[in-house]
Amino acid sequence: MNSKLIHPKEFASKAKKENLFKAIDYALAFETESVRHNTQTFNNNRYKAISQIEDYEELKNKAREIKENSIRNLPLLVEKLTETIEARGGSVYYAKGKKEAVNFIKEICLSNSVKLAVKSKSITSEEIKLNDTLEAENIEVVETDLAEFILQLSKEQPSHIVAPAIHRSRESISKLFKENIDTSDPLETGEELTAFASKTLREKFLAADVGITGANLISADEGAILLVESEGNIRLTTHLPAIHIAIAGVEKIIPARKDFGIFIELLAASATGQVLTSYTNILEPPLKAPALNLNNRSDKERKFFLVLIDDGRMAMRDDPDLKEALYCIRCSACMNVCANFQTVGGHAFGGECYTGGIGASWAVGTTGKLEEGRFAELCTGCSRCVPNCPVRIDIPRLNTVIKNRLMEAESVPLQKIFFGYFGAMAKIASKFSSLVNYFMKSKAVKILLDKFLGVEKEREIPEFAGKTFVELYKRRVGAIHQRKSGNSRQKVIVFADIFTNYNNPAVGMKAVEALEKLGFQTEVSEVCDDGRASLSQGMVQYAEKKAAQTASYLKKLIDDGYDVIVMEPSVLTMLRNDYAKLLKDDNLFAAVNEKCYDLFEFLNMKIEEGKLDINHIKKNIKYAGQKIFYHGHCQLKSIGLGNEAPEFYKKLGIDAAISTQECCGMAGSFGYKKHYYKISKSLGISLLNQIKNKFGSTDEVVILASGTSCREQLKSFSDRKDNIYHPAEYLNKLIKEK
Numbered sequence: 200m201n202s203k204l205i206h207p208k209e210f211a212s213k214a215k216k217e218n219l220f221k222a223i224d225y226a227l228a229f230e231t232e233s234v235r236h237n238t239q240t241f242n243n244n245r246y247k248a249i250s251q252i253e254d255y256e257e258l259k260n261k262a263r264e265i266k267e268n269s270i271r272n273l274p275l276l277v278e279k280l281t282e283t284i285e286a287r288g289g290s291v292y293y294a295k296g297k298k299e300a301v302n303f304i305k306e307i308c309l310s311n312s313v314k315l316a317v318k319s320k321s322i323t324s325e326e327i328k329l330n331d332t333l334e335a336e337n338i339e340v341v342e343t344d345l346a347e348f349i350l351q352l353s354k355e356q357p358s359h360i361v362a363p364a365i366h367r368s369r370e371s372i373s374k375l376f377k378e379n380i381d382t383s384d385p386l387e388t389g390e391e392l393t394a395f396a397s398k399t400l401r402e403k404f405l406a407a408d409v410g411i412t413g414a415n416l417i418s419a420d421e422g423a424i425l426l427v428e429s430e431g432n433i434r435l436t437t438h439l440p441a442i443h444i445a446i447a448g449v450e451k452i453i454p455a456r457k458d459f460g461i462f463i464e465l466l467a468a469s470a471t472g473q474v475l476t477s478y479t480n481i482l483e484p485p486l487k488a489p490a491l492n493l494n495n496r497s498d499k500e501r502k503f504f505l506v507l508i509d510d511g512r513m514a515m516r517d518d519p520d521l522k523e524a525l526y527c528i529r530c531s532a533c534m535n536v537c538a539n540f541q542t543v544g545g546h547a548f549g550g551e552c553y554t555g556g557i558g559a560s561w562a563v564g565t566t567g568k569l570e571e572g573r574f575a576e577l578c579t580g581c582s583r584c585v586p587n588c589p590v591r592i593d594i595p596r597l598n599t600v601i602k603n604r605l606m607e608a609e610s611v612p613l614q615k616i617f618f619g620y621f622g623a624m625a626k627i628a629s630k631f632s633s634l635v636n637y638f639m640k641s642k643a644v645k646i647l648l649d650k651f652l653g654v655e656k657e658r659e660i661p662e663f664a665g666k667t668f669v670e671l672y673k674r675r676v677g678a679i680h681q682r683k684s685g686n687s688r689q690k691v692i693v694f695a696d697i698f699t700n701y702n703n704p705a706v707g708m709k710a711v712e713a714l715e716k717l718g719f720q721t722e723v724s725e726v727c728d729d730g731r732a733s734l735s736q737g738m739v740q741y742a743e744k745k746a747a748q749t750a751s752y753l754k755k756l757i758d759d760g761y762d763v764i765v766m767e768p769s770v771l772t773m774l775r776n777d778y779a780k781l782l783k784d785d786n787l788f789a790a791v792n793e794k795c796y797d798l799f800e801f802l803n804m805k806i807e808e809g810k811l812d813i814n815h816i817k818k819n820i821k822y823a824g825q826k827i828f829y830h831g832h833c834q835l836k837s838i839g840l841g842n843e844a845p846e847f848y849k850k851l852g853i854d855a856a857i858s859t860q861e862c863c864g865m866a867g868s869f870g871y872k873k874h875y876y877k878i879s880k881s882l883g884i885s886l887l888n889q890i891k892n893k894f895g896s897t898d899e900v901v902i903l904a905s906g907t908s909c910r911e912q913l914k915s916f917s918d919r920k921d922n923i924y925h926p927a928e929y930l931n932k933l934i935k936e937k
Contacts, residue, residue: 219547219574220874226543227877230366234358234544235885237365242535242861244472245587252468261461263590266526269453270516276419276452277507283422289485289503293449296510297327304411304444305332307504311442313338313408315494317400319426319433320344321413322360322529323446323508326552326565329411341403343432345396352379358545359554361470361531366544400432406494410436414447415466415528417505418456423483425459427466427476437482441490441498446506449513450525456481462528465589469530515564520600524560526590533557533584533594538833538862539577542878548577556584556594559601569608575601577875579866580735582772582837596780602737611738614653618868619736622728622745625663625701632663655876661702661911668695668704672711672723689810690720692761694753694795696770698907700726703766706925710766710798713931716819717802717811724763727752730781731773735867739781746773746781754790763795766927768832768840768905769867771797775838797835797905798927799843806850813850819935820851825901827855828890829926830913832906833862844903844926851933855903856893860886863904865912883912897922903929 226234249255269276281291294300308316316338318324330340330351342351346364350357352375357363364372373386376395384395412433416425424445426433437443459481467476485503492498515521534540534555537548545554550562550571559575578598585593606615617624628635638644639660648654666674691714699707707723714721730745753763753774765771774795782788796804805811827848831841845855864882869875887897894900902923904910914920924932 215570216573219576222547223543223874223878226366226547227881230358230544230546231542231881233368234366235541237362238359238535238541238544241362241471241531242541245469245532245535246472248468248472248474251474252464255468258461258465259589259591261458262465262528263526265453265458265461266528266590270450270522270525272454273449273452273513273516276454277449279419280417280422280452280505280507283419284484284503284505287422287483287485289422289505291505291507293507294327294509300327300446300506300508300510301329301332303506304329304446304504305336307442307444308333308338308409309336311408311502313442315339315341315403315407316409316411317341317343317403317407317436317440318347318411319413319428319436320347320363321411321446322357322552323413323448324411325357326448326510327446327508329446341400341407343400343404343436344428345393345430348396348400349375352376356546356549356551357554358549359531359534360529360545366546404435404439407436407440408494408496409442409444410438410440411444411446412436414445414451416459416462417447417452418459419452419454421456421483423456423459423481425463426480426482427463427478428480429471429477431478433480434478437480437484438486438488439491439493441492441496441500442502442504443484443486444504444506445484446508448508448510450527452507466528466530469532469587469589511564511567514567515560518564521560521564521597523592524557524564524597526592527557527561528590530589531555532587532589533592536583536587536861537578538581538583538860538864538882539579539878541861542864542881543577548574550574556598557592560597563601569601569604572601573605575605577878579862579869581833581862581866582776583833583861585776585837586839593776593780596777599734599737599739603739606737612653613651614872615736615738617652617654618871619733619738619741621732621868622697625697626726629663629667629701632665636662649873653873654871655873657876658871659915660871661907663701664704666704667726668700668707669723669726671704671708690722690761691764691801692722692724692756693764693766694770695724695726696765696767697726697728697732698770699766703907703925706928707766709925709931710764710927713927713934714764714798716931716934716936717816722761724756725752729770729773730777731767731769732867734773734777734781735869742777743781746778747783747787750774750778750782750784750787750791753795754787757790757794761794762801764798764801765795766798766905766925767907768797768835769908771795771840772834772838797840797843799847800840802847803843803850806847816934817851820853820933821935822851822853822933826894826899827853827901827903828858828893829855830858830860830863830886830902830904830909832904832909833866835905836861844905847930848926853933856890858886858889860889863906863909863912865906865908867908870908870912879912880916883916887913887916901929 342348349364359365414424467473485501490498540548549558553561556578559572563572575598580595645656649656711721727749728745729749730742734742829845835841864879870879903926
């Protein structure tokens with residue numbers, strides 16, 4: 200092992216930047232293979248599972264509504280739940296913070312002469328560091344969930360919410376067991392490992408004095424606790440010992456037991472891709488069954504204690520930006536779909552307890568320390584988690600808020616200024632494009648960018664065009680207005696976003712040409728900075744300013760009868776998603792949201808409306824049967840448009856192999872930052888390997904990708920650069936001139 204790579208338990212907290220970077224290096228060196236395989240398996244299973252749920256979107260809406268109402272009425276629900284459980288003979292303790300919670304549980308154990316506690320998986324108990332407190336009192340604590348049992352032996356923090364040991368291979372688990380438990384069993388297969396753990400833990404269940412669980416949900420009306428699991432440990436934990444302690448954050452309370460069904464269906468599909476989790480338990484403790492006393496205790500009746508944890512949650516409830524995190528049902532869908540999490544897992548993309556995109560807001564909320572959410576920087580804002588979340592949490596927005604607050608607290612790093620004000624910088628640089636491009640390629644400048652701005656030396660900075668998109672269009676305005684087309688459908692305007700205007704004017708012009716060939720009266724807008732670059736760095740206020748300016752301008756175009764074609768996917772997602780929160784005027788957002796389109800979304804729509812004749816287009820296509828591979832942009836996929844281009848091509852009789860990778864790994868500025876470059880490179884190579892596995896090589900394949908950063912990523916690691924196109928460029932190439 201590289202001596203510079205420290206075991207992850209040494210940097211569990213990511214409060215310091217260097218700890219985050221060390222964790223990334225460790226994960227890339229030792230954990231990526233297992234994490235990527237397991238998370239992608241969960242994610243693929245999820246897609247299959249939700250495809251079988253007919254009312255999936257409706258269920259998500261209902262779940263969201265229930266959680267919103269629950270958090271809004273939380274104080275009343277706590278009061279109602281307390282009354283319900285105490286009327287049944289149980290006890291409820293409301294713990295304001297970690298110390299109160301662990302001290303209460305400790306006193307229960309000491310007053311009942313507890314020597315052995317068995318636990319089923321409870322992330323809230325890890326949040327309050329319960330095990331450490333009990334073990335300090337010579338109380339043995341045994342984690343009975345197999346993954347948690349593995350972590351307890353290895354002294355690691357969880358790397359995933361649902362599968363805490365997802366980073367470990369079968370071989371490493373076998374070695375761990377043999378090092379910590381005296382056994383002659385071979386422990387070579389998964390079945391042997393599971394059987395050995397089951398036999399070892401069964402002895403603990405039979406001897407336990409107290410059982411400790413978490414809770415997926417608790418209903419205030421009946422005091423029912425929902426617990427879902429895959430191994431049956433919860434049933435043994437809650438039924439064998441006479442004393443049951445349940446630990447739950449207050450956000451787990453919902454009004455009615457009848458609504459459990461909605462969450463059961465969503466949770467199973469979202470977490471592991473199952474129709475139903477293997478064991479679904481609904482308990483109304485204390486149980487009426489007699490105490491078993493299998494360990495020779497003399498308990499005459501069962502006792503139940505519910506410890507409700509605040510620990511910052513009520514403060515999150517009062518925080519308009521972080522409140523949404525309380526809707527989380529701990530399904531892990533956001534982690535499994537996240538390309539960066541698939542690469543480094545929760546030991547890097549996480550804190551001491553909470554992991555993944557949703558984890559940063561929880562780390563901040565439950566510690567009260569903003570710096571504990573520093574790993575939010577690993578969220579690129581690709582938004583793939585948003586449609587996957589069963590309660591529709593805007594996780595990228597939560598992480599943007601944390602980035603923004605960190606900057607306000609610590610000052611704005613030069614790196615964020617460099618990338619966040621790209622529009623202003625590009626405007627100046629484009630005037631001296633040849634000179635700027637020359638210097639950006641020099642070794643000295645790359646060293647300076649690395650040292651002062653943290654820009655990876657291995658990356659090639661995209662060149663600024665000699666003529667911008669707007670300038671190229673103005674050169675041929677006369678020709679456009681003189682063109683007469685008897686097949687004109689309507690007037691459209693191609694939006695000159697800063698990325699297309701300054702770096703990819705050829706893409707914009709090819710889109711204009713293709714639209715003209717298809718009979719549309721096409722114009723180009725003024726160049727606008729929509730705020731995407733600044734928002735990705737966490738510069739919320741600057742993004743709000745740019746959003747207001749851009750939206751006002753676009754509305755004028757729309758009011759003049761234009762449909763707006765947006766070439767850059769991240770910009771379209773900005774207009775349709777992020778503007779909902781950046782703009783103060785809902786009507787302004789509605790106008791922009793309704794009339795701004797992806798090019799191929801627009802063309803498919805016109806075909807469906809009967810305003811574009813696909814058969815006529817097919818007659819004018821010159822296609823020689825090339826092999827085509829299409830990578831859908833992550834943000835386009837997040838708004839349901841990831842495959843619009845290949846769907847259009849299919850209507851032309853042209854099939855494309857479609858990428859199954861969630862994100863190319865470039866993610867705008869993310870792939871240029873030196874501390875994240877290795878993550879980005881890993882994903883880029885993985886994407887190219889997918890093409891090679893499909894076609895044998897990339898040499899004879901036309902590779903299509905809508906995003907600027909996607910194409911840059913593919914060109915960075917591909918042997919060829921000239922076979923990578925925006926789908927609009929390739930379409931224009933296929934359509935014959937009239």
